[in-house]
Amino acid sequence: MSQALRVVLAGGGTAGHTSPLIATAQALQRLTDVELSCIGTPKGLETTVIPQAGLALDLVDPVPMPRKPGLDQALVPVRLNRAVNQARKILHDRGAEVVVGFGGYVSLPAYLAARRLRIPVVIHEQNAIPGLANKVAARFAAVVATTFPDTPLPKARFIGLPVRTEIQALAREGRPTRDEARAMLGLDADRPTLLVSGGSQGARSINTALVTARDGLLADGVQVLHVWGRKNFTDQHVEVRDEATGARYVPVAYVDQMHVAYAAADLMVGRSGAGTVVETAVVGLPGVFVPLPHGNGEQARNATALVAAGGAVLVPDAELDRQRLLDVVAPLVTNPDELARMARAGRSLMSATAADDLAGLVIAAAQPLGAKAHATKGRGF
Structure with a gap:
């Protein structure tokens, strides 16, 4: 019997990040044996909706990116380094084989921590104009998936937006x-x-x-x-x-x-x-x-x-x-x-299968030794 694939999903702040995260998590649970956990911050919507979805949640300190010069901007490197170290420990403790990010403040520390640990990164960009975290991580991500066909990210693959099961049923x-x-x-x-x-x-x-x-x-x-x-x-x-x-x-x-x-x-x-x-x-x-x-x-x-x-x-x-x-x-x-x-x-x-499609990309991007061990449930990728 194969070992469950260990996936860590990062995203939070608003429903725009948490909703596709939860939809993707549900698709992964349908498609393969998987251990899921999420990374968020104490300030976002994720502290409510992710536990409600039955998903484990680990927290890192938020790292806002102020646009105007000042003390908050000067403190970004220190705050980011602290959050990256926190995320690195979480990924290590969770035994992450692949990290999936949906943008927002929490994703950048998770992306950078995954890179340090040589864990594959899969990105999903919700908007037609990408955010800072996904712009940075797209340079080294294994997979870059987008909601819209003309999103300007390198290696972008248009799949649509993972939507919740009720929308899929409709x-x-x-x-x-x-x-x-x-x-x-x-x-x-x-x-x-x-x-x-x-x-x-x-x-x-x-x-x-x-x-x-x-x-x-x-x-x-x-x-x-x-x-x-x-x-x-x-x-x-x-x-x-x-x-x-x-x-x-x-x-x-x-x-x-x-x-x-x-x-x-x-x-x-x-x-x-x-x-x-x-x-x-x-x-x-x-x-x-x-x-x-x-x-x-x-x-x-x-x-x-x-x-x-x-x-x-x-x-x-x-x-x-x-x-x-x-x-x-x-x-x-x-x-x-x-x-x-x-x-x-x-x-x-727009396809109703984006959640399953993204889940398939996540499974395929898992570390080489792990990927061979994880068979999907009735679907090949």
Whole structure:
């Protein structure tokens, strides 16, 4: 009987890093005998979601990378060296045979520690514009996998984004069905349905534009599920019904099962974080994306390939208002043929198998002696 493959996964801070990490861990568990552990920092989302996923978590000190000169910037080398030493001990104690990183503050110490120990490194870059940690490690990584086809990293291999099992089930098996999803969310079964969400924290410009366009959409017979974000939702946000068409506006603070909202919708308006872009494409939900106007422009780049393929429409944040939203959304959400064409375009671009594909690359990249000993469960790589 072969010894279990020992894999250490590094990533944290936000769901953008932890979600593909957990999806990849689940795929590894399906495909081979494996011992998994994760590296994170005490400040990130990983301290909650990784243990909830049943994965062991080791912590290193965070090493933020300030852009402006000052004391924090001057202390980066000392802090990084300390974190690398911590990660090195973790990798040694865990007997790591391969390290898988998803970017963020915690990944760079893990990458550098793995290099010192001559452990193969597999990188997955979530965004179209790569982060610093993955830029550095791509120079020596055994495998560099990307979510988008035009990410500028050496040796980049486009595989898509590892998505959680619920998204895979919706993409592959159509579970839940549209009728089931609408019933679960209290929506009418036979109406054009618009999903609006700015993510877990909401998006002010999207929320504002939707509220001003709401009555026009309802008058066109479009029902709206509006996810405000917990910090934006108040008792004043109440359901509204158009007396003539019967269409309803249904505001909620948050949706715990986003795959159900995807299944219920004909069209989505939202930000273009990598997770949203990929998940909607994978399940065939056309999107109107309004990229976050701040940062390094990564959200606009995230949407580029899907927009070019015809699976989504992009509206700059500065141009989003009542009239622009109505002009784009109203004729689209009521056009089944165009929605079906966009759904096909999204599915053709983004694969639902990225988690399994990345897991296969991880298994193949394991140290030579270990790789020969680890057989996959019913799948060859």
